[in-house]
Amino acid sequence: MQVKKAIIPAAGLGTRFLPATKAMPKEMLPIVDKPTIEYIVEEAIKSGIEDIIIVTGKGKRAIEDHFDNSFELEESLVRKEKFDLLERVKESANVDIHYIRQKEPNGLGHAIWCARKFIANEPFAVLLGDDIVQSETPCLKQLINEFNTIQSSIIGVQQVPEHDTHRYGIIDPSTNDGRRYEVSKFVEKPKQGTAPSNLAIIGRYILTPKIFDFLEEHTIGSGGEIQLTDAIEKLNRIEKVYGYEFEGDRYDVGEKLGFIQTTIEIGLTRDDLKEPLLNYLKKLVKEYE
Known part of the structure; x- marks a missing residue:
């Protein structure tokens, strides 16, 4: 099956950027002149994704407004003959995006679970807004290409410094075929000095719908939240979940x-x-x- 749907979780409170995020979603903070979430949406589209669902929360209306048409602004730009700006403004409204609310801040795993009816019984992508990846072939496209070969869940990983491993989900690789790793275990934010490797999960996933069986359990994990990594670890016990060390420069905007x-x-x-x-x-x- 082909991957045509993507989930972008955007319900976090953005506490690291307070007070700026008191009234503005962190996903709308601009990198130069473009909101961070637009970089993520563009990557999904360039990777062949046709349907995107953004999981939002309270105070995230600005995201929906950004990807909607803005008739008054567009008319003003036409009158002023600012056609280059007009095209850039219209780009953000030229994609079909759906929205669903995560009514409680119960973690990334719960946010993904909220979109289960949209996904139905198809493989799907997840893109996290804290990670922007600049690469010749879009990061998600690299994962989709691998999925098309193996038809199994696969997760983007990159090497991180040993002293940072406690901040990430970490894979314990068993064997590898080039950049693709078979994984014996997934560990969410291991304690300092206990990580099985320095290959960290970096915000890009291709998952089979079987993952929802484990997210449905609503198991509380690290930080008192429902963790996606914990569900992936359970999924890996019944069907293989691979890690893929993607090519490109990754930026942590979280x-x-x-x-x-x-x-x-x-x-x-x-x-x-x-x-x-x-x-x-x-x-x-x-x-x-």
Whole structure:
């Protein structure tokens, strides 16, 4: 079966970015001039996804508004003959997106479970908004290509420093075929020094609908929440779940420093910003030396 549906969880409270996220969803915080969630949606579309469901929560209406048409704004841009801006504004409304509420903040696993009726009995993708991946072949597309070969659940992983493994779900790989790993165990946020490897789960998943059988159990895991990694570990006992070390540069926009670094690095890819931004950074380096 082909992967044509994707879930984007966006119900988190965004406490790491308070007070900015008191009234604005963290997914709408801009990287240069584009909300973080738009980078995620664009990756899904470029990977061949046709239907997207965003799992939202209270105070997330701005996400729905962003991906809707804005007639007054579009008419104003037409009158001012700002056609380049008009095209960029219309891009965000040119995709069919569905929404569902996660009524209680019960964790990532619960957020995925909330979208079960939308997915029905199909394999599906999950993209987390805290991870932006810049790569020649979209990260999700790399996973879909692997899924088309093995027809089994597969999860994006990357190596992280040993001292950071406690922040992630970690795989315990048994064998590998190039970048694809068979996994003997999935561990959610292992205690410092106990991680079975430094291969961390990084915000991109292709899952079979069987995962909902385990999410249905609503088992409480790390942090007092229903963890997706715990359900994946149970799924792996009855059907293989692989890890795939994808190619590309991953940016963690769920942390303040990562958000700043991402803004700078993506700004440096822009023709209109690269030279003045580089000059500014060089000036700062001299001042702080």
